[in-house]
Amino acid sequence: MKTCSRCQKTRVVQITLDDNLDACGHTFTAQLPAERCGACGLVVIHGENVRKFEQRVAVEIAKAxxxxxxxxxxxxxxxxxxxxxxxxxxxxxxxxxxxxxxxxxxxxxxxxxxxxxxxxxxxxxxxxxxxxxxxxxxxxTLTRKVRLHIHDAMAQAAKALQFGSAARTAPALA
Ligand SMILES: [Zn+2]
CATH class of the missing domain: 1.10.260 (434 Repressor (Amino-terminal Domain))
Known part of the structure; x- marks a missing residue:
C-alpha cells in the first residue's frame, strides 16, 4: 500500500472527487481520480489529471x-x-x-x-x-505529375468531416 507523504502511514486509498475549475466566467466541474490518506486526511490529485481537466475545459471553450x-x-x-x-x-x-x-x-x-x-x-x-x-x-515539393488514390482520399475526407464536431459524427461520405 502507498505511504502518505505527510504522515508516512500506509493508509492511502484511491478515491474520486468533484473538482472545480473557473475559467472565462464559467465554472467547470469534473470527477477526478485522487488519493486520500485514511490517517491524516491528506488528499492528493495527480498533476496529470489536473492537466487533463484543464485540456478538457479548453476544448469546451474552443467548441463554444x-x-x-x-x-x-x-x-x-x-x-x-x-x-x-x-x-x-x-x-x-x-x-x-x-x-x-x-x-x-x-x-x-x-x-x-x-x-x-x-x-x-x-x-x-x-x-x-x-x-x-x-x-x-x-x-x-509537389511533383509535376501526381497519382492519387481516390478511395483512400474518400475515407480520409469522411474522417476530416467528423473533426471536433459532435454534430458531424455520421460520416458524410459513407
Ligand atoms: Zn497521512
Missing part, C-alpha cells in the same frame, strides 16, 4: 467559440503555446498576442479560429491545423 481576451489566453496556455510560438504560427509579431490578451485590441477572429483548430486538433491527436500552418512555412 468564445472570443474574449480571457478565452484566447486560456486556450493558448492550456495548449502549451508560448507567445512566440503562436505568433510565429499566425505570422504576426508577438506584440499582437499581447494586445489581444490584454484587451487593447479585440481578438482577431481569424487568429481565434486558428487557435481553436489547434486546441481541438491537439485534443483529438490530429494535428491537421498545425500541419497546414507548418506546410505554409516550409512548403513541400
Amino acid at each position: 467559440g468564445l472570443r474574449s481576451k480571457e478565452a484566447f489566453r486560456y486556450l493558448r496556455t492550456a495548449s502549451k503555446f508560448s507567445v512566440e510560438e503562436l505568433a510565429s504560427l499566425l505570422d504576426v509579431s508577438p506584440e499582437f498576442i499581447g494586445y489581444w490578451e490584454s484587451g487593447d485590441w479585440p481578438v482577431d477572429p481569424r487568429a481565434n479560429s486558428v487557435l481553436i483548430s489547434l486546441v481541438l486538433g491537439q485534443f483529438d491527436g490530429k494535428q491537421s491545423a498545425l500541419d497546414c500552418l507548418s506546410v505554409l512555412r516550409e512548403p513541400r
Whole structure:
C-alpha cells in the first residue's frame, strides 16, 4: 500500500472527487481520480489529471467559440503555446498576442479560429491545423505529375468531416 507523504502511514486509498475549475466566467466541474490518506486526511490529485481537466475545459471553450481576451489566453496556455510560438504560427509579431490578451485590441477572429483548430486538433491527436500552418512555412515539393488514390482520399475526407464536431459524427461520405 502507498505511504502518505505527510504522515508516512500506509493508509492511502484511491478515491474520486468533484473538482472545480473557473475559467472565462464559467465554472467547470469534473470527477477526478485522487488519493486520500485514511490517517491524516491528506488528499492528493495527480498533476496529470489536473492537466487533463484543464485540456478538457479548453476544448469546451474552443467548441463554444468564445472570443474574449480571457478565452484566447486560456486556450493558448492550456495548449502549451508560448507567445512566440503562436505568433510565429499566425505570422504576426508577438506584440499582437499581447494586445489581444490584454484587451487593447479585440481578438482577431481569424487568429481565434486558428487557435481553436489547434486546441481541438491537439485534443483529438490530429494535428491537421498545425500541419497546414507548418506546410505554409516550409512548403513541400509537389511533383509535376501526381497519382492519387481516390478511395483512400474518400475515407480520409469522411474522417476530416467528423473533426471536433459532435454534430458531424455520421460520416458524410459513407
Ligand atoms: Zn497521512
